[in-house]
Amino acid sequence: MRATVLHAPRDIRLDDVADPQLLHDTDAIVRVVAACVCGSDLWSYRGVHPDPHPVRIGHEFVGIVESVGADVSAVAPGDFVIAPFMYADNTCLLCRHGVHTSCPNGGIWGRPDRHGQDNDGGQGELVRVPQADGTLVTTPEQPDQAMVAHLLTLTDVFPTGHHAAVAAGVTAGSNVVVVGDGAVGLSAVLAAKRLGAASVVAMSRHEDRQQLARQFGADHVVAERGKAGAGLVRELFDGIGADHVLECVGTKESMEQAMRSARPGGRIGYVGIPHDAEVNLPSMFGRNIGIAGGVAPVRGYIEGLLPDVLSGAVRPGDVFDLTLPLDKVAEGYRAMDERTAIKSMLTL
Amino acid sequence: MRATVLHAPRDIRLDDVADPQLLHDTDAIVRVVAACVCGSDLWSYRGVHPDPHPVRIGHEFVGIVESVGADVSAVAPGDFVIAPFMYADNTCLLCRHGVHTSCPNGGIWGRPDRHGQDNDGGQGELVRVPQADGTLVTTPEQPDQAMVAHLLTLTDVFPTGHHAAVAAGVTAGSNVVVVGDGAVGLSAVLAAKRLGAASVVAMSRHEDRQQLARQFGADHVVAERGKAGAGLVRELFDGIGADHVLECVGTKESMEQAMRSARPGGRIGYVGIPHDAEVNLPSMFGRNIGIAGGVAPVRGYIEGLLPDVLSGAVRPGDVFDLTLPLDKVAEGYRAMDERTAIKSMLTL
Incomplete structure (x- = not known):
């Protein structure tokens, strides 16, 4: 063969x-x-x-x-x-x-x-x-x-995006940010909407992926990254950030983006294989950020x-x-x- | 005054x-x-x-x-x-x-x-x-x-122990390990039992604290630490480890103990102020370990x-x-x- x-x-x-x-x-x-x-x-x-x-x-x-x-x-x-x-x-x-x-x-x-x-x-x-x-x-x-x-x-990809949403505790009516516009990130948008998320932000800088994110149900697209991107997320979500953040990349930058985008008490679901990603435990502690997920x-x-x-x-x-x-x-x-x-x- | x-x-x-x-x-x-x-x-x-x-x-x-x-x-x-x-x-x-x-x-x-x-x-x-x-x-x-x-x-202390249990997702019938035998750890034993945990292991090396842990409902006391302690926890819990681990210290050693004691797919609730504690994200990822908690x-x-x-x-x-x-x-x-x-x- x-x-x-x-x-x-x-x-x-x-x-x-x-x-x-x-x-x-x-x-x-x-x-x-x-x-x-x-x-x-x-x-x-x-x-x-x-x-x-x-x-x-x-x-x-x-x-x-x-x-x-x-x-x-x-x-x-x-x-x-x-x-x-x-x-x-x-x-x-x-x-x-x-x-x-x-x-x-x-x-x-x-x-x-x-x-x-x-x-x-x-x-x-x-x-x-x-x-x-x-x-x-x-x-x-x-x-x-x-x-x-x-x-x-x-x-x-679809169950992996779903795993991010489940691990982050996405429920009907909650709000969600998806970090990563690859196939898993886009699938996570779809999975979050399927679970009834009221509002999903797709973070994406690429026109074709933004379009697919919207087709999969994203309510907003944020092209900015880093602090500027997190600032826009906070503006969209009551000035405090997202209930649930789905981290679908696995890099240091994407994990930081996820942490910045979560509100105090928020939960990150992560399915991006961590390459150089790490978490700042004292900062998570002070803001009561939880993280769950892993290999789906x-x-x-x-x-x-x-x-x-x-x-x-x-x-x-x-x-x-x-x-x-x-x-x-x-x-x-x-x-x-x-x-x-x-x-x-x-x-x- | x-x-x-x-x-x-x-x-x-x-x-x-x-x-x-x-x-x-x-x-x-x-x-x-x-x-x-x-x-x-x-x-x-x-x-x-x-x-x-x-x-x-x-x-x-x-x-x-x-x-x-x-x-x-x-x-x-x-x-x-x-x-x-x-x-x-x-x-x-x-x-x-x-x-x-x-x-x-x-x-x-x-x-x-x-x-x-x-x-x-x-x-x-x-x-x-x-x-x-x-x-x-x-x-x-x-x-x-x-x-x-x-x-x-x-x-x-009592609601802080309770926060660890809630963040770890302790529910009726689940099994739990508590890392830390200070006032918060002991309170976490009490909180986990109050939430209906079927079996709670208190990790403690001190006679007086072991006794109070048992009084608060601990079903088992494990005095060993490190890999030996985690091995005993696995023996107690179906060879795989605990559903929920309550980390009530905040040191590098205690967090490692918590990670080692959790089963794949398990959840750590952490309320020990992280001093030198850190987490190994790739290891957590592979085993689907989640961590949540923070300042109660x-x-x-x-x-x-x-x-x-x-x-x-x-x-x-x-x-x-x-x-x-x-x-x-x-x-x-x-x-x-x-x-x-x-x-x-x-x-x-």
């Missing part, structure tokens, strides 16, 4: 590799229908993350089950399935607490599994799925072509979000502004790296 | 000072019935906080209203009142959000008020109370002598806690293990500094 392999920073190729096999009775093999490139893939692509090379890559995919191991009962060949960006057994205590990302039987695509066995990345034709019963979520019927993009967002336990959210996606009540797949066939995967990375695309979808 | 004055680190005296006067129509004068020494007073006492000297000190007192300004209507001369450790108007948007500690008309005892006028500390015979209507909470009737200690804890907005909690105090359902005043007349205030500080007392109460 063909699968995406990162050979060195910015050297990404579609290679011929061995087809995956069922290795455990709990495995399934899925034929990928669509995959996509994540902002976090860019850290590897740019060489910021120290990866082994060559390395399989990609962790967002939907597809059709091709075969299943003897112990798999929840999915069957022919099922259309959504795969969260980490696999998990969905039965252990931590999964039952909703923290599937800490499942002791879980892991991430493209890295060795807990048996030390190689694991496929999501940007390829076939994927061996460990813990298939716990990991995969089926759709009630085969989706039409137009629905695939929306379902694909359920593997990562997507698996626990998919079933809750799926009905609104299938009904068309939300259209999270509009975040894809570039769709390419899998053999143009390098172009998909380049477009995101150069910020000419918000998010690239790969079709098979 | 006589009031406690810190003249230099560890030089604390009861001095003769001018009686306070009503300066604003929103002021009241309160005759103190009982006051106490706070762990945070020790930072000033020890010279760790850079205070001006001489400086008035103390921020926990209950008493009887002596006189009120023209605009005061909620309290009247003769009322027994509880004063939270910060005053606030209790009407502004931030107070209505429950963040009385960020009230723009608020402040702390012993420091100049927003008019630049000197403000009495709580460890004296009389206190001018700004924003008296918003600040003071009356009891339905004059309490008897034995009840005074319990009411006095409502000025700070005590004013918003007093009315909710008062009925259980008056009924005797909780006995938070048992945290006082040393009671002295005000003129022995120096002894009260020394005992807490040398850790021969958990918390000193001063009677007038």
Whole structure:
């Protein structure tokens, strides 16, 4: 089969590799229908993350089950399935607490599994799925072509934006600032409005992203950053700042922006992988700012979000502004790296 | 009148000072019935906080209203009142959000008020109370002598422990670890049990404090610290750690202990004033640990806690293990500094 392999920073190729096999009775093999490139893939692509090379890559995919191991009962060949960006057994205590990302039987695509066995990345034709019963979520019927993009967002960006909103405690009627206008930030706007936020500010300096933020329900767009941006947020929100701030970047600047934008007693939901981000605990203490979030336990959210996606009540797949066939995967990375695309979808 | 004055680190005296006067129509004068020494007073006492000297000190007192300004209507001369450790108007948007500690008309005892006028500390015979209507909470009737200690804890330690539990999201049936066996930590044990926690671990190495923790409802005491302590916590809680951790110290070690003791997806409520405490954001991110809390907005909690105090359902005043007349205030500080007392109460 063909699968995406990162050979060195910015050297990404579609290679011929061995087809995956069922290795455990709990495995399934899925034929990928669509995959996509994540902002976090860019850290590897740019060489910021120290990866082994060559390395399989990609962790967002939907597809059709091709075969299943003897112990798999929840999915069957022919099922259309959504795969969260980490696999998990969905039965252990931590999964039952909703923290599937800490499942002791879980892991991430493209890295060795807990048996030390190689694991496929999501940007390829076939994927061996460990813990298939716990990991995969089926759709009630085969989706039409137009629905695939929306379902694909359920593997990562949409539930990650949702996690930011949930961790920040967004409720009906509250007000929200979203820091970050990447695919996750835009998804967080959508998620906050879906949860009933009365007013959502999207912080964005890019015309195309501002437009998508508004389409996703943002009530205001603030282009300014730093103290000026926080000042505008305070003006919009009673002179005190936002109840909830969704931090969707992970840099020092974005976290500072989030802290500045929250009102005393406000809560930050953070889902941007912290690279150089830090928090000033004494300042948080004095203002009673809370922070929660982390790597999004997507698996626990998919079933809750799926009905609104299938009904068309939300259209999270509009975040894809570039769709390419899998053999143009390098172009998909380049477009995101150069910020000419918000998010690239790969079709098979 | 006589009031406690810190003249230099560890030089604390009861001095003769001018009686306070009503300066604003929103002021009241309160005759103190009982006051106490706070762990945070020790930072000033020890010279760790850079205070001006001489400086008035103390921020926990209950008493009887002596006189009120023209605009005061909620309290009247003769009322027994509880004063939270910060005053606030209790009407502004931030107070209505429950963040009385960020009230723009608020402040702390012993420091100049927003008019630049000197403000009495709580460890004296009389206190001018700004924003008296918003600040003071009356009891339905004059309490008897034995009840005074319990009411006095409502000025700070008991609601501060309660704030840790609320910020950590303690609910009925959840499990909790309390880091810190000072008066606040012990109060946090009491608060967590009052909120219905199924199992509370008090981390304490001191026999007398362990005993009080058990009296306040702790189900387990863990004397070990660091990784060993966290290991014991995991053993007690399903091998994964605690749902909620209440951090009641504010040091680097105590915050690390809190982080280590929380399960993935757990929440830390922190009320220890952070001195050298910091958090490791990437580690929190990976484990989905949230942290919330800060300087406790005590004013918003007093009315909710008062009925259980008056009924005797909780006995938070048992945290006082040393009671002295005000003129022995120096002894009260020394005992807490040398850790021969958990918390000193001063009677007038």
